[in-house]
Amino acid sequence: MxxxxxxxxxxxxxxxxxxxxxxxxxxxxxxxxxxxxxxxxxxxxxxxxxxxxxxxxxxxxxxxxxxxxxxxxxxxxxxxxxxxxxxxxxxxxxxxxxxxxxxxxxxxxxxxxxxxxxxxxxxxxxxxxxxRRQLAAVWEASSETIQRLCVAVEARDTSTAAHITGMSEHCYAIARELGLDAEYCELLRAASPMHDVGKVGVPDHILLKPGPLTDDERAQMERHAEIGYRILAGSSAELLRLAASIAWTHHERLDGGGYPRGLSRNEIPQEGRIAAVADVFDALTRDRVYRRRFSRDQALDVLEEGRGTHFDPELLDALAASLID
Missing domain, CATH: 3.40.50.2300 (Response regulator)
Known part of the structure; x- marks a missing residue:
């Protein structure tokens, strides 16, 4: 019994x-x-x-x-x-x-x-x-906003479409490898495609220039981080707040040599440090008009040169671990 x-x-x-x-x-x-x-x-x-x-x-x-x-x-x-x-x-x-x-x-x-x-x-x-119903509605509206803004960026530079998706997936993979909360990982994947939305404010002759930028052109290009933050900031939706933070901080460096604010180490929010690694890695592994794509190993070697200065070492390790088949 x-x-x-x-x-x-x-x-x-x-x-x-x-x-x-x-x-x-x-x-x-x-x-x-x-x-x-x-x-x-x-x-x-x-x-x-x-x-x-x-x-x-x-x-x-x-x-x-x-x-x-x-x-x-x-x-x-x-x-x-x-x-x-x-x-x-x-x-x-x-x-x-x-x-x-x-x-x-x-x-x-x-x-x-x-x-x-x-x-x-x-x-x-x-x-x-x-x-839950309210949050689902906010998520849907925020996701649609992100998709529409991404389309606006892609319409100006068609080479960004695949990069946006790839970079987002690498952000998610890094976060999961770190063992972060599943909900946060999904938020990061949904928000990170907006990292370069500020490029809508960069003139075409700079954004689409195939060769090296002059110092003045580079300064104008770097404004996209601030522009992106201003586009996304101020929302009550957590998804858009996270997207705003990523847009503002994904070009900062651990040693304080990044832009737009010269933040260093823990001054840079975790999502910004994750996006920095994912952004550079995905960009290196895609063809550009001025160079052919790097292999995964070559791209990881390039990122390793910035370990502890440009990139967070823990996140580099998480990226490498996520790429193991």
Whole structure:
């Protein structure tokens, strides 16, 4: 006869429970914890802010009246800081105005005390599903924007089309080799094709010139990093923010000799350092009007000459590892 095993619930999303009544907070944690949610409790706005600063949460379940401030203000602040967080407001007041404000600030649901376990579970599941739909819509819109801008660059310089795709795949491969979060790797792959979008602001006689550039022409060409950043910056979408950072920093060098800002080492964000390696490697392995493509090994040898000065050594190793068949 088979013996029923006590199975440990599958770990699910992280939930921040904010309520100044310990018994209510404990009940919420018990209901959600039984379903595998990882719950952290806070009894006041200040404590909740501290917990939010310590690490990302998937859900915030928050009371309206807290001893040191408004729970609604806290929820609005949390959503503004982290577009991935889903919010549910909990209150002992069954008022239409409060519920409407909760929805206006971006909360999905409004649970009225006393509540049942089903009320809580349905509220959290609904909030997570709603947030995923919102993020999917933003991702789709951002991806379309990126595709359209890439087409604009490719229309001026048809040789960039294959490079854009190849460079993006190398960024993804490097990130995966480093063991970075899968979602970040996908974001990097989607955002990196925009690294040279600023070239739309470079005159054709410079962009398409087959021979070496003069000092003045090179200075104008280097402006594309700043132009690209200005095109992409300021978006609320994480994908476009990442694309803006890549556009701005993929020509920086570890030794501070890059452009446009002369950043060095850890001043250069990780996505910029990854894109720098992927960009140069892919460019070297493609034919140009003034030279034939390098083999993979030849291209890696060229990058090795810049180990620790131009390129991050760890990322060079990750690129080489990703190329092993």
């Amino acid at each position: 088979a013996v029923a095993a006590h199975r440990k619930p599958v770990e699910r999303e992280r939930v921040l429970i904010v309520d100044d009544d310990p018994s209510v907070a404990l009940l919420l944690a018990h209901v959600l914890g039984a379903e595998g949610y990882r719950c952290i409790r806070a009894g006041a706005v200040a404590e909740a802010r501290a917990r939010l600063a310590e690490g990302p949460f998937d859900v915030i379940l928050c009371d309206v009246g807290l001893p040191d401030g408004s729970g609604l203000d806290l929820v609005e602040e949390a959503i503004t800081r982290d577009e991935h967080i889903a919010a549910v407001v909990v209150s002992g007041l069954d008022e239409v105005a409060l519920g409407e404000r909760a929805l206006r600030i971006g909360a999905y649901g409004y649970i009225v005390k006393p509540f049942t376990a089903n009320d809580v579970l349905i509220g959290v599941l609904g909030a997570l599903a709603h947030r």
